[in-house]
Amino acid sequence: MTSETLTNDDIIRMVKNHEIRKLLQERLKSAPIVMLDKHQINFDAEDVDEFYRQKAKEELRETPEIVAQGFKELKELLAEEPDINFLDSEEIFIIFLRTCKWYAQSAFSLMKRFIRFNQNYPNVYKNLKPSIEKTALCAGLIFPLPLRGTDGCRIFIIELGKRWKPKEVSLEQIFKGLILCTHAAMMEPKTQITGGRVILDFEGLSLSQVTYFTPSFAKMVADFVQKAFPLRLKSIHVVNQSFLFNMIFALFKPLLEEKFRKRIHFHGTNWGSLATFINKSVLLKKYGGELDLIDYSFCTNLWQIFCFFDPIFEVFEEITSLPKN
Secondary structure (H helix, E strand, O other), rough: OOHHHOOOOHHHHHHHHHHHHHHHHHHHOOOOOOOOOEEEOOOOOOOOOOOHHHHHHHOOOOOOOHHHHHHHHHHHHHHOOOOOOOOOOEEEEEEHHHHHHHHHHHHHHHHHHHHHHHHHHHHOOOOOOOOOOOOOOOOOOEEEEEOOOOOOEEEEEEEEEOOOOOOOOOOHHHHHHHHHHHHHHOOOOHHHHOOOEEEEEOOOHHHHHOOOOHHHHHHHHHHHHHEEEEOEEEEEEEEOOOOOOEEEEHHHHHHHHHHHHOEEEEEEEEHHHHHHHOHHHOOOOEEEEEEEEOOOOOHHHHHHHHHHHHHHHHHHHHHOOOOOO
């Protein structure tokens, strides 16, 4: 079954039968191999090992008893709220529960904010699928690194400097690319537990590029990452920024809560500072690391892998629009 032939009934069956990850594992067997340096960029669909189980226990309170209680309480909260249209699936629930350290009430609130964001920004989520939104991914402006940090975090790169051509790739398309990357990562049990880190590269940012940033765009991004993002965003690292970046940050700063501001770190070209958060062995050489990035030709194959995630985005669109049974 291809993503193009999935019907609403197919999606509901997948969700209710806990088949989403299984479907992805089967589909990805025929996906192209994507290499960065000597390392393959993989989707980690398998169950977690002892390192991640222990991390989940220590950081997320994840024990069999708390997990069972979390699912039970969240299902009860959803049953009491007729206006919340989430389908009954522990594969979906666990994304929100792990983000909120298994506190059901917090996960429930996050679900409602997630739905509200989707409804407030239909220009972003309507028909949002990798097969349709290829521009930012194929341009190599946003991509995950092949290796995880020593803490298990997924690491994402977003380039908003000299390689970004706003007339060819809009900021909204880059934002959609971010959602595509992070929502795919949300289906990885390892990433659900450890979360992710983002490197924002502003090398060569020009004044003309700065003018594309608007207060409405800043509000949309701030709303998403602070209120509606069902993934543990551990830190954001700004690199290669010049004084022009201050004009962009001035739009965002008033919208950021103090807790979130503390997760943003400004490194410039101080790669030793960046390495205190992300070990050099998993970073690109241009960020003081050890991985070679010869060119960005791998990004087309990476986009083709993301196309295998089309059913996931159909699920996320459906869970906010289908009536409850």
